[in-house]
Amino acid sequence: MLSPCSPPMTQSERPLPPGSTIGIxxxxxxxxxxxxxxxxxxxxxxxxxxxxxxxxxxVTPLKTVAAYDDEGALALFANDVDVITYEFENVPLATAEFxxxxxxxxxxATALGVAQDRLAEKAFLTINRIPVAxxxxxxxxxxxxxxxKEIGLPAxxxxxxLGYDGKGQRIIRKRAAAAAAFAELAPKPLVLxxxxxxxxxxxxxxxxxxxxxxxxxxxxxxxxxxxxxxxxTVPARITxxxxxxxxxxxxxxxxALDYVGVLGVEFFVLxxxxxxxxxxxxxxHNSGHWTEAVCVTDxxxxxxxxVCGWLLGDPTRLADVVMENRSGDEIGAIPARLGPGARPQxxxxxxxxxxxxxxxxxxxxxxxxxx
Amino acid sequence: MLSPCSPPMTQSERPLPPGSTIGIxxxxxxxxxxxxxxxxxxxxxxxxxxxxxxxxxxVTPLKTVAAYDDEGALALFANDVDVITYEFENVPLATAEFxxxxxxxxxxATALGVAQDRLAEKAFLTINRIPVAxxxxxxxxxxxxxxxKEIGLPAxxxxxxLGYDGKGQRIIRKRAAAAAAFAELAPKPLVLxxxxxxxxxxxxxxxxxxxxxxxxxxxxxxxxxxxxxxxxTVPARITxxxxxxxxxxxxxxxxALDYVGVLGVEFFVLxxxxxxxxxxxxxxHNSGHWTEAVCVTDxxxxxxxxVCGWLLGDPTRLADVVMENRSGDEIGAIPARLGPGARPQxxxxxxxxxxxxxxxxxxxxxxxxxx
Numbered sequence: 001m002l003s004p005c006s007p008p009m010t011q012s013e014r015p016l017p018p019g020s021t022i023g024i025x026x027x028x029x030x031x032x033x034x035x036x037x038x039x040x041x042x043x044x045x046x047x048x049x050x051x052x053x054x055x056x057x058x059v060t061p062l063k064t065v066a067a068y069d070d071e072g073a074l075a076l077f078a079n080d081v082d083v084i085t086y087e088f089e090n091v092p093l094a095t096a097e098f099x100x101x102x103x104x105x106x107x108x109a110t111a112l113g114v115a116q117d118r119l120a121e122k123a124f125l126t127i128n129r130i131p132v133a134x135x136x137x138x139x140x141x142x143x144x145x146x147x148x149k150e151i152g153l154p155a156x157x158x159x160x161x162l163g164y165d166g167k168g169q170r171i172i173r174k175r176a177a178a179a180a181a182f183a184e185l186a187p188k189p190l191v192l193x194x195x196x197x198x199x200x201x202x203x204x205x206x207x208x209x210x211x212x213x214x215x216x217x218x219x220x221x222x223x224x225x226x227x228x229x230x231x232x233t234v235p236a237r238i239t240x241x242x243x244x245x246x247x248x249x250x251x252x253x254x255x256a257l258d259y260v261g262v263l264g265v266e267f268f269v270l271x272x273x274x275x276x277x278x279x280x281x282x283x284x285h286n287s288g289h290w291t292e293a294v295c296v297t298d299x300x301x302x303x304x305x306x307v308c309g310w311l312l313g314d315p316t317r318l319a320d321v322v323m324e325n326r327s328g329d330e331i332g333a334i335p336a337r338l339g340p341g342a343r344p345q346x347x348x349x350x351x352x353x354x355x356x357x358x359x360x361x362x363x364x365x366x367x368x369x370x371x
Numbered sequence: 372m373l374s375p376c377s378p379p380m381t382q383s384e385r386p387l388p389p390g391s392t393i394g395i396x397x398x399x400x401x402x403x404x405x406x407x408x409x410x411x412x413x414x415x416x417x418x419x420x421x422x423x424x425x426x427x428x429x430v431t432p433l434k435t436v437a438a439y440d441d442e443g444a445l446a447l448f449a450n451d452v453d454v455i456t457y458e459f460e461n462v463p464l465a466t467a468e469f470x471x472x473x474x475x476x477x478x479x480a481t482a483l484g485v486a487q488d489r490l491a492e493k494a495f496l497t498i499n500r501i502p503v504a505x506x507x508x509x510x511x512x513x514x515x516x517x518x519x520k521e522i523g524l525p526a527x528x529x530x531x532x533l534g535y536d537g538k539g540q541r542i543i544r545k546r547a548a549a550a551a552a553f554a555e556l557a558p559k560p561l562v563l564x565x566x567x568x569x570x571x572x573x574x575x576x577x578x579x580x581x582x583x584x585x586x587x588x589x590x591x592x593x594x595x596x597x598x599x600x601x602x603x604t605v606p607a608r609i610t611x612x613x614x615x616x617x618x619x620x621x622x623x624x625x626x627a628l629d630y631v632g633v634l635g636v637e638f639f640v641l642x643x644x645x646x647x648x649x650x651x652x653x654x655x656h657n658s659g660h661w662t663e664a665v666c667v668t669d670x671x672x673x674x675x676x677x678v679c680g681w682l683l684g685d686p687t688r689l690a691d692v693v694m695e696n697r698s699g700d701e702i703g704a705i706p707a708r709l710g711p712g713a714r715p716q717x718x719x720x721x722x723x724x725x726x727x728x729x730x731x732x733x734x735x736x737x738x739x740x741x742x
Contacts, residue, residue, distance in 0.1 A: 314712055
């Protein structure tokens with residue numbers, strides 16, 4: 001996957017040998033699955049997370065329980081590892097920048113900064129000619145009223161930061177509802193986005209190595225319920241041309257960010273196949289969990305390979321698959337008969353709560369021939 | 372896979388819920404891969420191993436470093452876990468029996484006893500009408516001479532216990548060499564086996580659940596070098612009829628042992644497709660490492676499912692595969708380009724020695740249609 005004209009690697013880009021230690025910020029299920037993948041490659045992990053009950057702690061030889069702004073703990077952590085990565089995009093930027101001065105941080109703080117702020121993300125994508133829904137920065141109730149005229153109804157008012165799984169957003173269907181939505185979300189910085197009638201949602205998980213090579217998994221077709229991912233189906237019911245364009249856009253974003261690691265890119269597919277980028281996530285992605293069941297290299301191994309400076313693995317898919325998230329108490333059903341083709345994964349979380357992601361099941365079918 | 376007339380489960384056979392703890396005796400690569408599989412199912416592991424450098428310790432939340440005859444440590448270990456299994460067949464029988472009185476031991480001590488002693492194994496197989504090479508117990512140099520006349524040349528003289536990877540055995544090609552071979556291996560209890568000219572070696576990894584259901588992976592064709600497994604190829608180049616007979620024999624052995632867990636059965640394939648069982652291993656098996664790359668459920672998850680009293684998973688194979696073992700310093704090459712279809716696994720061993728298994732690579736190809 002390295003093109004013949006790839007730039008030569010510098011000293012810091014040399015691949016880390018097996019036995020090296022990867023520092024991971026965040027100890028949730030994504031950190032846990034990254035640690036499992038690292039172990040399969042003979043790498044050690046050191047998980048850093050403030051929550052002593054973090055499920056990733058069960059599968060790592062090294063751990064730090066400390067706050068993300070504890071510079072003493074961060075310095076000790078950095079000293080103990082060879083490279084640092086993260087499982088969530090809300091790592092405080094100050095933390096990322098502090099660590100990046102001590103050890104390679106992959107993906108870098110730039111990607112984190114862009115992904116943490118919806119406005120910065122939209123601006124970055126627009127500058128790079130990546131199509132997104134119309135958007136506008138909203139500072140006052142008056143600017144909201146003005147921008148609603150421009151963008152039209154319905155539209156979505158969102159906080160620019162710390163929104164996930166539908167938190168921090170309000171759909172505005174009628175002009176009269178705008179002031180109430182603003183009052184609910186302000187004084188946080190806000191962005192207004194046009195609500196685009198889309199036919200389906202897809203996502204591409206793309207990896208980029210230190211040498212600039214990229215490798216993408218096939219697009220997944222995603223269904224959300226209450227803003228939380230319910231299923232990812234592969235292959236997505238889109239044309240080969242749409243799939244190729246989605247992969248191209250994802251790779252262009254990774255390259256524009258000078259990204260190292262795995263990046264999730266969510267798209268809206270409009271009538272006629274037009275694509276708009278909804279959002280990007282600088283990490284392994286829930287909509288990429290299917291890769292673990294049916295790909296030669298899965299997204300977790302691919303991320304570890306990239307951040308270790310290894311050449312990327314083969315993302316070839318061996319079978320059709322539907323990934324189903326399991327939340328709350330649904331995880332208790334995993335030991336029961338799951339039927340042929342089922343491959344479950346449970347996250348080892350001690351406490352199940354309604355809406356808390358507890359595991360997922362990949363349902364594997366025979367591979368349908370490419371169109 | 373449960374037949375409609377399966378016996379009802381007793382209290383102790385109820386499936387363990389996610390979050391339960393599986394005790395594993397042995398901390399090598401098999402224990403490590405079992406712990407990784409357990410983690411994927413949301414189970415905790417407690418690894419017991421005398422070697423503080425055990426690679427499995429890196430991926431388990433709970434560990435005990437103690438000798439296998441330390442009854443105090445064994446009792447504490449048993450108290451901390453919900454079920455006990457093991458990654459190697461040379462667990463001392465006294466240890467197994469001590470633990471089995473405290474917690475369910477799966478597979479049971481009977482399987483361990485049979486597999487630990489070549490003579491007991493051959494006798495068990497013969498009683499159950501499973502074909503094996505001709506064999507005889509050897510107590511004296513005179514009995515060796517007499518049995519050589521019966522069994523013929525060449526023949527293999529083996530210690531009945533603690534032999535693995537070719538250790539503890541001598542091929543006798545000439546009658547004159549018999550006394551020297553006996554002198555080298557005696558006074559250990561010995562068994563003489565006829566050396567059967569085989570066409571190929573295959574193995575079947577079969578699982579049996581607490582309800583008596585069985586599920587087998589397809590046979591792998593194995594190539595050994597210096598008595599150590601070099602490659603396993605699936606599908607094996609055997610007829611469908613031979614494959615079905617091998618699977619049937621493996622399942623019959625598991626049932627005869629009242630086995631719970633994954634069992635490895637090695638066969639010689641003779642000219643014309645006749646099968647002889649070479650040996651059995653009451654654990655996950657090196658020749659089953661291919662399952663991890665291309666099966667819906669791999670041998671490690673299957674073993675965990677079985678010992679937890681879960682229904683067995685789907686062993687369907689999604690692609691063709693060749694598993695290559697990596698020993699000694701070969702593991703350093705893993706970060707390098709492996710080519711399309713390659714899925715590496717490194718065992719995280721701190722020290723590489725010539726002949727020490729350090730990892731393996733599964734090379735995945737498109738699935739060839741069934742004959």
